[in-house]
Structures are given as structure tokens and as C-alpha cells.
Amino acid sequence: MRQFASLLFLFGFAFFLSVLVGGLPFGAAPMQVGQAIVEQNIEATGAANAVTGVLLAFRGMDTLGELTILFVAATAAGMVVERRKHGVSRDSVAGFILLAGAELMFPFLLILGAYVILHGHLTPGGGFQGGAILAAAFFVPFLANPGRAFQGHAMAFVEAFAGATFILLGIFSIFREGDFMAPMFLGTGEFGQLVSAGSLPLLYLALGLKVGAELGSLVAEIAAAPGSDDPLIEEPQAAKDL
Amino acid sequence: MNPEILIALPLLAAFLLPAARRIDASVGIWWGPLVVLANLVIAAMAWWKVQLIGPQSIALGGFAAPLGIELRADHLGLSAAVLLNLAVLLLWPRETPDKARVSTILLVLTGAGCGLAMSADLFNLYVFFELVAVATYGLAAANGKGEALIASLRYLILGALGSALALLGIALVYAKTGTLNLTELGGMSEALSGPAGIGALVLMVVGFGVKAELFPLNNWVPEVYAHTESRVSALMAGIISKLGILVLLRLIAEVFGGSPGLEFLLWVGVLGVVTGELAAYGAKDMRRVLAYSSIGQMGLVAVALALGGETGFIAALILMLNHLLVKPALFLIADAWPGSLKALAGKGRARPLGAVLFVLLALSLIGVPPLPGFWGKYLLLDAIFTNVTEGAGLLVGLILAATVVEAAYFFRIAARLFGSGEAAEESKIPGLPAVAALFVIAFLALSVQTGRVGDYLKEVVHGLQPQELRMAQSDFPDPAASVNGKGERL
Amino acid sequence: MNELLSIGNLLYGGAAGLIVIGLFAVVARRHLIRVLLGVAVIEAGVNLMLVAAGFRPGAAAPIFDPQAISGPMVDPIPQALVLTAIVIGVAVLALGLTLAIRIHRQYGTLDTVALTRIVNAPAGSPESRAMMQRGGGGHES
Structure with missing residues (x-):
């Protein structure tokens, strides 16, 4: 009965969707605002990558919001999860090849992540993509050897510093330009150079570090959660966090 | 700044x-x-x-x-x-x-x-x-x-x-x-x-x-x-x-x-009012009664929003403001009475101030004049009669029926609170927590100054979309003025 | 033009299909991990719809290249919006999975019917205590 009712509902919803989607123009995007941004992007932001211009300059507040969502999700996950002792793990350590491979990949992933972040205003890529690569650099070794200690302390400071930088750059621009989150107080620079497009590279660097640290700590929280057959650690929450 | x-x-x-x-x-x-x-x-x-x-x-x-x-x-x-x-x-x-x-x-x-x-x-x-x-x-x-x-x-x-x-x-x-x-x-x-x-x-x-x-x-x-x-x-x-x-x-x-999509919001609101109040009537403990009553109140707000126009928006804002002050105070006062509703018998006499205020706040949710909840529901009905051409009777009937259910379960709680029962053992929670007292004071201020608040809410609504609302304004009777006039008599 | 129409049908139809598949998992499945994954599939469908909304035939990616001949570009805004929406979806999914792990550890089940019974049991009742025991109730599908 329940199955029947849900199927009926789905058919209804599918019909509703097909009516909605049927009325949409395809391949004839209205480009109301998009065209204006494509035309004004270089002059306004100096960034070759228009998506970067939209993310960090035109819609910077959205990016701050999404950054904060990652942060608050990681915080809430850290509040909910029980921790098991470091080194106590149900999951076995991976074999030599995986362990050595993870160690070997670490510096290359760091370099690639840094490259993707710093060239975000010129080429495809940027803070989110690069941040995800940075996070992978840290949790690939962690996946290979699940029992190892996670650098929570250092991570907390990177996280706080990067997040604060993103907002402080915004507040700083109030004094220079009069507007919050105006990224152009450094000048747009020479188009196509690494150091150009105002504070966009700085913003992307802060964003990348923050995203990397948040994704890393989210994975660490999930990995630190004891499985169903691990013994509980009776430890007061406050003691765990300090 | x-x-x-x-x-x-x-x-x-x-x-x-x-x-x-x-x-x-x-x-x-x-x-x-x-x-x-x-x-x-x-x-x-x-x-x-x-x-x-x-x-x-x-x-x-x-x-x-x-x-x-x-x-x-x-x-x-x-x-x-x-x-x-x-x-x-x-x-x-x-x-x-x-x-x-x-x-x-x-x-x-x-x-x-x-x-x-x-x-x-x-x-x-x-x-x-x-x-x-x-x-x-x-x-x-x-x-x-x-x-x-x-x-x-x-x-x-x-x-x-x-x-x-x-x-x-x-x-x-x-x-x-x-x-x-x-x-x-x-x-x-x-x-x-x-x-x-x-x-x-x-x-x-x-x-x-x-x-x-x-x-x-x-x-x-x-x-x-x-x-x-x-x-x-x-x-x-x-x-x-x-x-x-x-x-x-x-x-x-x-x-x-x-x-035309507002019709959907209207019926979402009506269903919220009806289901919320019925579920609150059937709920077995205080927290759930308050939670379901919250669903009912937000349903009313949705109805007011869907009707739109100056009257509808002001009704929505008054209902929201009323609920904003009343519901937190109710949750905090009800902290002293956890568990099943059956255990409430006679508890009100141990904490008369908390119980009396609980009933007063509940009366505002029900919409008893001269409390602010009444003005919210009054303007809502006004908006229904002005804006809805077909089915206004059905809409009003459903909302009034839900209000009767709401009154029934709040009076049942009040009757239990002041009814007979063994004198409750004293717990550590005071009858009226300090924060709840602040919400009650704000609520009383709102009750006394409904007229002024109504004037301000009118300004709020005008600030939302200047041109169209001012054009539409002439179609409606001046609701904030009526609130003001009656509010000062009370 | 015919080709364009078929791409459009593929993208919009695919987006609608993903949404319906995800919604099926949400309404018909009882295991909460599957429900969470269903929500993730819905989000994927919505994101596809959003990107497709910025499509223009023959247009280039919105990245300026001084060497290239400048032609029309696709709308950069939906791409930025989708990037934001993906990150939001990941964050919510991760929090949901963390909660699911913790709940499974405490109650031994993620069956939504069994969990509803626990949540709605009156406080301190024998039922709520019995469910506290690991493996005390419910079954996983």
C-alpha cells in the first residue's frame, strides 16, 4: 500500500516536473545578467575566469556563506561524534604499496592543490577545487592507515586563520573603498598575470585553505567515529576537546 | 556603521x-x-x-x-x-x-x-x-x-x-x-x-x-x-x-x-492550521502540545501571507510577533511540568504565577480580545472577506473550527493545572524563569501598545514594496487605524 | 536545431529523471542512509538543471583567452551557483552521515519506522529503555 502510494506520488511529481521543464527555453538562455557580467568582468575584476569573478567579486557573500556552511557542518559533526582512542582501530592498516603510495603522493597533491588555487582567477579551478585536492593530500595517508593521529591542533589554527582572513579582507575594503567585500582595492593589475585581479588570489588562497581544512576535519570526524562493534570510550566531552 | x-x-x-x-x-x-x-x-x-x-x-x-x-x-x-x-x-x-x-x-x-x-x-x-x-x-x-x-x-x-x-x-x-x-x-x-x-x-x-x-x-x-x-x-x-x-x-x-501559486500557499496554511491544532488536541505531553500549536499558528501566518495586500501582510506580522513573544515564554514556563499531561493535575496551585501567566499567554494564541493574538486573527478574517471571492465561508469556517479545537486543549490544560490533585513535590525549576518573565513583559507591552505597533507594522509593509502597495491601499479599509482606535479603548 | 533539441531533452530530461529517482528513494525507502543518498541524487538533478539553464549553442567556456577569437560565452552565473550548491550539499550530507553513524552505534538500527517509535515513545517508558539496548529493535533493509 505504502509502495503503491509512493509510486502514485512519484508519477504525479514526474508529470509536474515535465510540465515545468517543458516550458523552459533551452539553448536560448536569457543572459539578462550573465551577458553583462561576461562583458564587464575583465574591466571590473581583472580575472580571466569569469566564474571566479562571479564567485569572489560579484557574489562574494554567497561564497562566504557556503564556506561557513562547511565550517558549521564540521563543527556540528565534531559535536555529535564520539571519538575512539588514536591507534585503536577496527580498520586494518593497508599494505605496503598503498602506504608508500600515499606518502609519495602527499607532496605532489600539495603542489597541485596550491597551483589550482593560485591560478583560479586565470584558468579553470580555484579555491574549492584546489581545497578539495589539499584535503585529499591529508586524508589519503589517513585512509591508508586509519589508526594514525590526526593533526587536529594545527588544523584548527589554519582553519581559523584562513576563515578570518577571508572576512578581514572584506572588512578592510570598507576602509579602502567604502564597501564590504569589494575585492579591487589592490587594483586589477596586468591582465593574465599571476599577481593581478585585486585581492582575488588572496581570497582564493584563504578559501582554499579553509575548504581543505574543513573537508579534512569532516573526513577525520567521520573516520574518528567508532564503528558499531568498537567499545565505547567513557570520557567526558569537555576532556576530549582540550 | x-x-x-x-x-x-x-x-x-x-x-x-x-x-x-x-x-x-x-x-x-x-x-x-x-x-x-x-x-x-x-x-x-x-x-x-x-x-x-x-x-x-x-x-x-x-x-x-x-x-x-x-x-x-x-x-x-x-x-x-x-x-x-x-x-x-x-x-x-x-x-x-x-x-x-x-x-x-x-x-x-x-x-x-x-x-x-x-x-x-x-x-x-x-x-x-x-x-x-x-x-x-x-x-x-x-x-x-x-x-x-x-x-x-x-x-x-x-x-x-x-x-x-x-x-x-x-x-x-x-x-x-x-x-x-x-x-x-x-x-x-x-x-x-x-x-x-x-x-x-x-x-x-x-x-x-x-x-x-x-x-x-x-x-x-x-x-x-x-x-x-x-x-x-x-x-x-x-x-x-x-x-x-x-x-x-x-x-x-x-x-x-x-x-496563482499563492492559492497553493493558502491551502498549505489551512492544512497546517487544521492538522496542527488537531494533533495538538491529541498530544499526550506538554512539549508536543506546544509544538503542534506552533504548526497551527504558522499555518495562520501562511494563510495571511497568501491573501497578501496590506491587511494580509499586517495580519501575518502581528500573528508572527504574537507567536514570537508567547511561544518561547510558554516553552520556558512549561519546563516546570515535564512529561505527560496527566501529571499536571493540581500543579498550578504549587506555582500560581507561572500557571496564571501560562493561561494568559495561551488566551492570546487562541485569540481572545484584547490580547494581540485577537487582532491578528481579526485582521486575518478581514483579509479573507476582502480578498477571497469564492469559498470564503469554507475558509473562515475551517479557521474558526481550528480555533475552537485550540481553545479546547488549552482549557483542558488549564483545568488540569487548577484542578484537584496531590500537591506536587517541589522541583528545582522556579515557576517563572527570569527569561520567561522578560518575554511576558514584552508581551504585556505589546498588548498595551497594539495600536502603536500596528502603525509601525504598516510602515514595515510599506517599506517592502512602495509603489504597488500604495496603489492597492485604497482598495482596503484602513486596518491599522481600526486596531489603533479599538486598542486605545481597551 | 534538431540536435539542439535532443541535447536539451537529454539534459532537462536527465535532470528531471534524477530528481524523480532520488525522490523515490526518499519516499519509498526506510533505511536512512538510502534516504540521505536519495536526497544527494535529487541535488545532483537540480544542479544539472541549473547548469543546463546557462547553455548556449556554440558558446565557449566563460574564461577569456587573449589569443583566442572572442565569440559568445555561456552564462557564468549558473556555474558559480552550482559550485556553491555542490559544496552546500556535501556539507549537509557529511553532517547527516555523521549523525547516522552515531545513531546506528547507539540503537543498532537506521530503520526509519523503528527510529520513529523511539522518538515518539514517552520519556522513561519501558519501550524507550528497551530500544536503548543495541540491536534492540528494527531491521535493516
């Missing part, structure tokens, strides 16, 4: 908190309330500035409206920001094992709520809405109890589903119009009058309605409110649910006024 600081300051403080508490553990305790207090002062200053020089539009980052994101420093947004900061400060949770992380979450909630109250960009509203939502998933689980975790997960699933549907609605609007700015969308109503526009409104009502406790996706309400600390329930029922409505209010006032 730029109103953007209202968003930036709490978020900055939240980012710094995890690192700061590793240097000094006590930071986790005082940092959060202090920052919210500072934010409250800034919000009050910004609110006063709007009183002096009128509503302002802010182009974030200096990029003018359709290209960048627009914030509205108007009466509605800043009033909501002041109330949000005040409510977070007063209802700071106490029974949490992890104070520092809860502080972080509350700081984010404050900043995001201020952003949500002011934003005039469709996607930016979605981002802040989602930020508020994730913060409340964390808050719902903050006391670490197993039932609270389950409630939080089920709330998260409904919330994520709702957000995805709301985003689908936003995608439809963007595909149709190519812009996200509410002002610009307001001038493109013919592009949004087809099925895509109506469907988008329906999807956004469902999606944003999750937080506003509106009909289809509100299963989470009783579960979450029954298992969190009473202060968290008070915060969520009091102000967070209003933020969800605020989004819909802006959308309807600026973009979707007169859209």
Missing part, C-alpha cells in the same frame, strides 16, 4: 572561536554571548538609522544590484535582525555538554539569520537559509541525547529535501528570467506567470516552508521540540520559524504578488 557588519562580525567570531579556545578554554563560554551582545548593539543602531533616514539598499562589494548581491537595510530586515540577536542572547542554551561548539553554531546562526533578514537576492537567500538550517540541525542535536540525535537526523533529511526543491524553484526562475535580484524579478511578472513561474513558487513554498513549519514537510517539529532543551525549542519556535516566513514574505511582496 554598515549593516553588512551584522553578518560579518558573528561569522568572524565563529571562525576564530575554535582556535581561541585552544589557547584559553574559558573563551568557549563568554566569547559567544559577548559577540552577540555587540551585534545586538550594532543592529539596534542600524535599525535606528533606518528610522531616521529611511530604508537603504546596499550593493555588496560595490557591484550594483543586478550584477552583484543586494542587501536591504529596511524596517522588516533590521527589526528581524534586532529581534534575532535579542532572542539568541536571551535563549542561550545551558544544558549542553560542548559549550564551545554550541557557541560557534549560535554565532553562525546569528550572522546567517541577519543575512537572511536583509538579503534581496534569490540565491543569496537560499545560501543564508541553508546556513541557518545547518546551524539548527546542530542545535537540535546539541544536548547529545539519543532521541535528540534521531530527531535531528530526520529534521536534516526533510530540510535537505526541502532545500533541494527550493533550489529547483530558483533554477526555474533563473532559467526563465536570467536574473536573481528580487527588484528586477519584480518587474518581470509576465515572464513568471506561466507554469514555470507558478511551479517555482510552489517549490519554494515547500522548501522554505520546512523551516517555517508549513504543512507538507513539518514532521520534524514535534520530534525536535520534544527532545531538545526548552531554550532551544523556544529559540527555534520563536524566531527561526519566523525567518522562514520572512523569506516567503519578501518573495510574495516583491515578486510573486497576485501569482
Whole structure:
């Protein structure tokens, strides 16, 4: 009965969707605002990558919001999860090849992540993509050897510093330009150079570090959660966090 | 002082908190309330500035409206920001094992709520809405109890589903119009009058309605409110649910006024009122009665919003303000009477002040004159008779029937409280917690000054969309004036 | 033009299909991990819809290249919006999974019917205590 009712509902919803989607123009995007941004992007932001211009300059507040969502999700996950002792793990350590491979990949992933972040205003890529690569650099070794200690302390400071930088750059621009989150107080620079497009590279660097640290700590929280057959650690929450 | 600081300051403080508490553990305790207090002062200053020089539009980052994101420093947004900061400060949770992380979450909630109250960009509203939502998933689980975790997960699933549907609605609007700015969308109503526009409104009502406790996706309400600390329930029922409505209010006032999709919101509201009040009648414990009654009240607000026009919007705002002050006080007073309703017998005589105030506040929810809840329902009925041509009788009948049910269960509780029963053993919770007393005082002030508040709400509504509303104004009788006249006689 | 129509049908139809598949998991499945994954599939469908909304035939990616001949570009805004929406979806999914792990550890089940019974049991009742025991109730599908 329940199955029947849900199927009926789905058919209804599918019909509703097909009516909605049927009325949409395809391949004839209205480009109301998009065209204006494509035309004004270089002059306004100096960034070759228009998506970067939209993310960090035109819609910077959205990016701050999404950054904060990652942060608050990681915080809430850290509040909910029980921790098991470091080194106590149900999951076995991976074999030599995986362990050595993870160690070997670490510096290359760091370099690639840094490259993707710093060239975000010129080429495809940027803070989110690069941040995800940075996070992978840290949790690939962690996946290979699940029992190892996670650098929570250092991570907390990177996280706080990067997040604060993103907002402080915004507040700083109030004094220079009069507007919050105006990224152009450094000048747009020479188009196509690494150091150009105002504070966009700085913003992307802060964003990348923050995203990397948040994704890393989210994975660490999930990995630190004891499985169903691990013994509980009776430890007061406050003691765990300090 | 730029109103953007209202968003930036709490978020900055939240980012710094995890690192700061590793240097000094006590930071986790005082940092959060202090920052919210500072934010409250800034919000009050910004609110006063709007009183002096009128509503302002802010182009974030200096990029003018359709290209960048627009914030509205108007009466509605800043009033909501002041109330949000005040409510977070007063209802700071106490029974949490992890104070520092809860502080972080509350700081984010404050900043995001201020952003949500002011934003005039469709996607930016979605981002802040989602930020508020994730913060409340964390808050719902903050006391670490197993039932609270389950409630939080089920709330998260409904919330994520709702957000995805709301985003689908936003995608439809963007595909149709190519812009996200509410002002610009307001001038493109013919592009949004087809099925895509109506469907988008329906999807956004469902999606944003999750937080506003509106009909289809509100299963989470009783579960979450029954298992969190009473202060968290008070915060969520009091102000967070209003933020969800605020989004819909802006959308309807600026973009979707007169859209056929509002019919959907109307019936969502009516179903919310009817199901909420019936479920509250059947509920077995105090927390769930209050939770279901909250669903019913938000349903009324949705009906008022759907009717629109000046009368409808003012009715919605009065109902929201009434609920905002009454429900937190009820949750805090009811803290002294946990568990089953049957255990209430005779408890009122042990704490007469708390019980009497409980009944007084409940009377306002029912809508007994001269309390503010009465003016809300009165204006709502007025709006129904003015705006609805067919089926007004059915609508009014359903709402009045729901009110009768509401009165029945509140009177049953009152009868139990003052009825016979063994003298209750004294617990440590006082009959009237200090914070509840503050809410009661604010409520009494609202009751006495309904006329003035009504005048201000009229200004709030006019600030939303100047031209069209002033044109429509002549069609309606002057409701705030009638509130004023009758309010002063009482 | 015919080709364009078929691409459009593929993208919009695919988006609608993903949404319906995800919704099926949400309404018909009882295991909460599957429900969470259903929500993730819905989000994928919505994101596809959003990106498709910015499509223009023959247009280039919105990245300026001084060497290239400048032609029309696709709308950069939906791409930025989707990037934001994906990150939001990941964050919510991660929090949901963390909650699910903790709940499974405490109650031994993620069956939504069994969990509803726990949440709605009156406080301190024998039922709520019995469910506290690991493996005490419910079954996983």
C-alpha cells in the first residue's frame, strides 16, 4: 500500500516536473545578467575566469556563506561524534604499496592543490577545487592507515586563520573603498598575470585553505567515529576537546 | 556603521572561536554571548538609522544590484535582525555538554539569520537559509541525547529535501528570467506567470516552508521540540520559524504578488492550521502540545501571507510577533511540568504565577480580545472577506473550527493545572524563569501598545514594496487605524 | 536545431529523471542512509538543471583567452551557483552521515519506522529503555 502510494506520488511529481521543464527555453538562455557580467568582468575584476569573478567579486557573500556552511557542518559533526582512542582501530592498516603510495603522493597533491588555487582567477579551478585536492593530500595517508593521529591542533589554527582572513579582507575594503567585500582595492593589475585581479588570489588562497581544512576535519570526524562493534570510550566531552 | 557588519562580525567570531579556545578554554563560554551582545548593539543602531533616514539598499562589494548581491537595510530586515540577536542572547542554551561548539553554531546562526533578514537576492537567500538550517540541525542535536540525535537526523533529511526543491524553484526562475535580484524579478511578472513561474513558487513554498513549519514537510517539529532543551525549542519556535516566513514574505511582496501559486500557499496554511491544532488536541505531553500549536499558528501566518495586500501582510506580522513573544515564554514556563499531561493535575496551585501567566499567554494564541493574538486573527478574517471571492465561508469556517479545537486543549490544560490533585513535590525549576518573565513583559507591552505597533507594522509593509502597495491601499479599509482606535479603548 | 533539441531533452530530461529517482528513494525507502543518498541524487538533478539553464549553442567556456577569437560565452552565473550548491550539499550530507553513524552505534538500527517509535515513545517508558539496548529493535533493509 505504502509502495503503491509512493509510486502514485512519484508519477504525479514526474508529470509536474515535465510540465515545468517543458516550458523552459533551452539553448536560448536569457543572459539578462550573465551577458553583462561576461562583458564587464575583465574591466571590473581583472580575472580571466569569469566564474571566479562571479564567485569572489560579484557574489562574494554567497561564497562566504557556503564556506561557513562547511565550517558549521564540521563543527556540528565534531559535536555529535564520539571519538575512539588514536591507534585503536577496527580498520586494518593497508599494505605496503598503498602506504608508500600515499606518502609519495602527499607532496605532489600539495603542489597541485596550491597551483589550482593560485591560478583560479586565470584558468579553470580555484579555491574549492584546489581545497578539495589539499584535503585529499591529508586524508589519503589517513585512509591508508586509519589508526594514525590526526593533526587536529594545527588544523584548527589554519582553519581559523584562513576563515578570518577571508572576512578581514572584506572588512578592510570598507576602509579602502567604502564597501564590504569589494575585492579591487589592490587594483586589477596586468591582465593574465599571476599577481593581478585585486585581492582575488588572496581570497582564493584563504578559501582554499579553509575548504581543505574543513573537508579534512569532516573526513577525520567521520573516520574518528567508532564503528558499531568498537567499545565505547567513557570520557567526558569537555576532556576530549582540550 | 554598515549593516553588512551584522553578518560579518558573528561569522568572524565563529571562525576564530575554535582556535581561541585552544589557547584559553574559558573563551568557549563568554566569547559567544559577548559577540552577540555587540551585534545586538550594532543592529539596534542600524535599525535606528533606518528610522531616521529611511530604508537603504546596499550593493555588496560595490557591484550594483543586478550584477552583484543586494542587501536591504529596511524596517522588516533590521527589526528581524534586532529581534534575532535579542532572542539568541536571551535563549542561550545551558544544558549542553560542548559549550564551545554550541557557541560557534549560535554565532553562525546569528550572522546567517541577519543575512537572511536583509538579503534581496534569490540565491543569496537560499545560501543564508541553508546556513541557518545547518546551524539548527546542530542545535537540535546539541544536548547529545539519543532521541535528540534521531530527531535531528530526520529534521536534516526533510530540510535537505526541502532545500533541494527550493533550489529547483530558483533554477526555474533563473532559467526563465536570467536574473536573481528580487527588484528586477519584480518587474518581470509576465515572464513568471506561466507554469514555470507558478511551479517555482510552489517549490519554494515547500522548501522554505520546512523551516517555517508549513504543512507538507513539518514532521520534524514535534520530534525536535520534544527532545531538545526548552531554550532551544523556544529559540527555534520563536524566531527561526519566523525567518522562514520572512523569506516567503519578501518573495510574495516583491515578486510573486497576485501569482496563482499563492492559492497553493493558502491551502498549505489551512492544512497546517487544521492538522496542527488537531494533533495538538491529541498530544499526550506538554512539549508536543506546544509544538503542534506552533504548526497551527504558522499555518495562520501562511494563510495571511497568501491573501497578501496590506491587511494580509499586517495580519501575518502581528500573528508572527504574537507567536514570537508567547511561544518561547510558554516553552520556558512549561519546563516546570515535564512529561505527560496527566501529571499536571493540581500543579498550578504549587506555582500560581507561572500557571496564571501560562493561561494568559495561551488566551492570546487562541485569540481572545484584547490580547494581540485577537487582532491578528481579526485582521486575518478581514483579509479573507476582502480578498477571497469564492469559498470564503469554507475558509473562515475551517479557521474558526481550528480555533475552537485550540481553545479546547488549552482549557483542558488549564483545568488540569487548577484542578484537584496531590500537591506536587517541589522541583528545582522556579515557576517563572527570569527569561520567561522578560518575554511576558514584552508581551504585556505589546498588548498595551497594539495600536502603536500596528502603525509601525504598516510602515514595515510599506517599506517592502512602495509603489504597488500604495496603489492597492485604497482598495482596503484602513486596518491599522481600526486596531489603533479599538486598542486605545481597551 | 534538431540536435539542439535532443541535447536539451537529454539534459532537462536527465535532470528531471534524477530528481524523480532520488525522490523515490526518499519516499519509498526506510533505511536512512538510502534516504540521505536519495536526497544527494535529487541535488545532483537540480544542479544539472541549473547548469543546463546557462547553455548556449556554440558558446565557449566563460574564461577569456587573449589569443583566442572572442565569440559568445555561456552564462557564468549558473556555474558559480552550482559550485556553491555542490559544496552546500556535501556539507549537509557529511553532517547527516555523521549523525547516522552515531545513531546506528547507539540503537543498532537506521530503520526509519523503528527510529520513529523511539522518538515518539514517552520519556522513561519501558519501550524507550528497551530500544536503548543495541540491536534492540528494527531491521535493516
